[in-house]
Amino acid sequence: MADNSSSNAYWSANLRIIKISLVIWALVSFGFGILLRPLLSGISVGGTDLGFWFAQQGSILVFLALIFFYAWRMNKLDAEHGVEE
Amino acid sequence: MDQFTLNWIFIGASFALYIGIAIWARAGSTSEFYAAGRGIHPVTNGMATAADWMSAASFISMAGLIAFTGYDNSSFLMGWTGGYVLLALLLAPYLRKFGKYTVSEFIGDRFYSPTARMVAVICLIVASTTYVIGQMTGVGVAFGRFLEVDKTTGLFIGAAVVFAYAVFGGMKGVTYTQVAQYCVLIIAYTIPAIFISLQLTGNPIPGLGLFGDHVASGEPLLAKLDMLVEELGFNSYTGHHADTLNMVLFTLSLMIGTAGLPHVIMRFFTVPKVADARWSAGWTLVFIALLYLTAPAVGAMARLNLITTVYPDGTASAPIDYEARPDWMATWETTGLLKFEDKNGDGKIQWYNDKSDSFAETAAERGWEGSELNVNRDILVLANPEIAQLPGWVIALVAAGGLAAALSTAAGLLLAISSAVSHDLIKGAINPGISEKGELLSARIAMAVAICVATYLGLNPPGFAAQTVALAFGLAAASIFPALMMGIFTKVNNKGAVAGMLTGLIVTLVYIFMHKGWLFIPGTNQFTDADPLLGTIKSTSFGAIGALLNFAVAFAVSKSSDPIPAEIEELVESVRVPKGAGAAQDH
Numbered sequence: 001m002a003d004n005s006s007s008n009a010y011w012s013a014n015l016r017i018i019k020i021s022l023v024i025w026a027l028v029s030f031g032f033g034i035l036l037r038p039l040l041s042g043i044s045v046g047g048t049d050l051g052f053w054f055a056q057q058g059s060i061l062v063f064l065a066l067i068f069f070y071a072w073r074m075n076k077l078d079a080e081h082g083v084e085e
Numbered sequence: 086m087d088q089f090t091l092n093w094i095f096i097g098a099s100f101a102l103y104i105g106i107a108i109w110a111r112a113g114s115t116s117e118f119y120a121a122g123r124g125i126h127p128v129t130n131g132m133a134t135a136a137d138w139m140s141a142a143s144f145i146s147m148a149g150l151i152a153f154t155g156y157d158n159s160s161f162l163m164g165w166t167g168g169y170v171l172l173a174l175l176l177a178p179y180l181r182k183f184g185k186y187t188v189s190e191f192i193g194d195r196f197y198s199p200t201a202r203m204v205a206v207i208c209l210i211v212a213s214t215t216y217v218i219g220q221m222t223g224v225g226v227a228f229g230r231f232l233e234v235d236k237t238t239g240l241f242i243g244a245a246v247v248f249a250y251a252v253f254g255g256m257k258g259v260t261y262t263q264v265a266q267y268c269v270l271i272i273a274y275t276i277p278a279i280f281i282s283l284q285l286t287g288n289p290i291p292g293l294g295l296f297g298d299h300v301a302s303g304e305p306l307l308a309k310l311d312m313l314v315e316e317l318g319f320n321s322y323t324g325h326h327a328d329t330l331n332m333v334l335f336t337l338s339l340m341i342g343t344a345g346l347p348h349v350i351m352r353f354f355t356v357p358k359v360a361d362a363r364w365s366a367g368w369t370l371v372f373i374a375l376l377y378l379t380a381p382a383v384g385a386m387a388r389l390n391l392i393t394t395v396y397p398d399g400t401a402s403a404p405i406d407y408e409a410r411p412d413w414m415a416t417w418e419t420t421g422l423l424k425f426e427d428k429n430g431d432g433k434i435q436w437y438n439d440k441s442d443s444f445a446e447t448a449a450e451r452g453w454e455g456s457e458l459n460v461n462r463d464i465l466v467l468a469n470p471e472i473a474q475l476p477g478w479v480i481a482l483v484a485a486g487g488l489a490a491a492l493s494t495a496a497g498l499l500l501a502i503s504s505a506v507s508h509d510l511i512k513g514a515i516n517p518g519i520s521e522k523g524e525l526l527s528a529r530i531a532m533a534v535a536i537c538v539a540t541y542l543g544l545n546p547p548g549f550a551a552q553t554v555a556l557a558f559g560l561a562a563a564s565i566f567p568a569l570m571m572g573i574f575t576k577v578n579n580k581g582a583v584a585g586m587l588t589g590l591i592v593t594l595v596y597i598f599m600h601k602g603w604l605f606i607p608g609t610n611q612f613t614d615a616d617p618l619l620g621t622i623k624s625t626s627f628g629a630i631g632a633l634l635n636f637a638v639a640f641a642v643s644k645s646s647d648p649i650p651a652e653i654e655e656l657v658e659s660v661r662v663p664k665g666a667g668a669a670q671d672h
Contacts, residue, residue: 011661011662029336030333034159034325034333047296047306047309048296048311052307052323055162056159057292060166060378063370066170066174071360071363078663083662085358085359085665
């Protein structure tokens with residue numbers, strides 16, 4: 001097992017990545033999809049506005065990108081800190 | 086060949102396929118049955134998890150709910166996919182590292198308390214039973230239609246089939262059966278959507294067609310749809326009409342509920358490595374997204390087709406005669422899920438928003454005396470290929486897909502409930518000395534009781550399939566998710582976790598019962614979701630608040646009692662790093 005200081009650095013790096021990812025997660029769904037939709041109403045997409053697109057398509061695509069980014073980034077982080085299996 | 090026969094050929098063939106694969110896979114190795122998924126590639130595991138997870142709510146019900154309200158029901162789309170982000174980032178890798186098989190085992194060990202484990206089991210049973218009620222609603226609709234009987238008879242037949250399916254049981258655990266179910270389900274969902282998208286927009290990808298131009302009118306599809314629905318006095322399709330606070334809370338409830346449902350989380354316990362748990366969540370969402378990116382297009386296009394069916398000469402002209410209605414309307418009438426009542430006695434089908442004050446004048450001018458068509462939201466996806474006049478085999482394919490979705494999830498949940506009762510509750514707490522035979526018997530009894538309860542409540546369901554399922558997500562959100570998250574990310578102690586889970590579960594359950602009827606018995610509710618107890622917060626959205634209360638109570642109780650013992654502290658530290666997961670599994 002990695003020594004304590006290294007695993008603490010690993011854990012705080014992980015928490016940082018999680019925080020950034022969750023900010024994006026909330027931004028595209030609760031933000032662009034619901035609360036910030038009025039701000040995006042000027043940008044039209046196929047007969048409606050960008051907020052509608054985010055609510056019904058865009059958020060799902062971003063969720064996918066986030067999960068794959070996290071998996072890739074964390075697998076790299078595991079190797080950097082020598083805690084991979 | 087008539088449609089009825091064709092439906093049964095497709096349904097029969099798909100069932101033969103699942104059973105065939107189950108027999109083939111079981112003959113291959115018995116250990117596969119128990120190790121469900123270990124050593125299986127993340128892509129395959131993702132596909133199987135997607136089949137396990139997408140139920141009647143996703144397949145049969147969701148697009149219909151979107152079709153009839155438009156943008157306001159986007160919560161289902163964001164909620165049921167966004168939860169996978171939480172699952173992938175906050176739970177899956179750590180639970181895999183922990184290396185046990187069930188959610189309640191994790192909670193019991195992490196909070197070093199058999200009480201915590203029992204409370205988790207109870208939360209699991211309550212959420213899963215509610216989930217099964219929603220599935221039964223969907224099963225009733227599907228069987229009612231394909232046997233051409235009324236929905237109550239359909240529900241009883243469906244319940245018998247689900248029970249047999251769940252008792253046969255083992256096939257649920259075989260990953261390759263679920264892969265086959267996923268394939269049937271996704272083909273059945275996307276093929277009609279592709280046909281309809283081509284008809285209406287010329288674009289074969291429904292998600293793109295939704296934002297494309299309507300071929301017949303040359304206008305953007307959604308602009309055309311907005312215009313048509315507004316001409317009939319309905320709210321615009323793309324507009325935001327729902328209460329914003331409620332919409333945010335509802336979306337959040339579905340998200341954290343997804344990450345708190347035991348039958349989904351369990352899939353990530355058994356992948357070979359922590360890294361695979363991370364990838365698996367991504368692949369699962371890929372396969373779920375194929376349906377979820379298509380669903381909003383299915384909804385919008387079905388609404389458009391339904392309007393043009395009823396008003397072939399445009400919404401300003403007279404609707405069609407009842408006698409000239411298409412065959413699909415007549416077949417759905419036998420189920421009781423589509424109703425026509427000629428209120429003004431002119432023999433035509435007026436379908437409009439009779440609750441709109443601004444439209445009342447126009448309606449009066451035209452001699453309309455109320456909307457005459459009542460379409461149950463849950464029939465839309467199943468009726469969709471018929472509305473679009475697609476070939477008979479497409480209609481039959483959708484029948485097979487809808488049943489695959491409803492049966493696989495319902496059977497899976499019944500198995501989860503029965504093992505929770507027999508293994509965790511009876512063997513784990515009430516009677517540890519129970520024989521293997523006794524355990525098996527109690528599992529069967531639990532399953533039979535669960536299905537009777539679900540069928541009884543399914544006769545008068547608390548909502549459309551997806552709405553009932555949303556209640557189950559609210560319960561999981563309020564009880565299980567916070568406990569798991571605090572178990573990994575904080576040092577909350579046993580007392581905190583138990584108090585938090587109980588608070589979340591009880592408060593949410595009471596709020597739901599106050600709005601949907603106590604124990605979901607119709608007529609026993611004090612409030613309605615149209616006028617909820619707390620401001621604009623509907624019972625389906627309360628899970629998010631229940632979860633917040635769970636966190637708050639857990640932290641408060643934990644602060645005022647003893648800190649966690651050193652060995653639990655070590656356990657938390659070890660769960661946080663992937664290294665050594667193989668060893669953890671061998672315990």
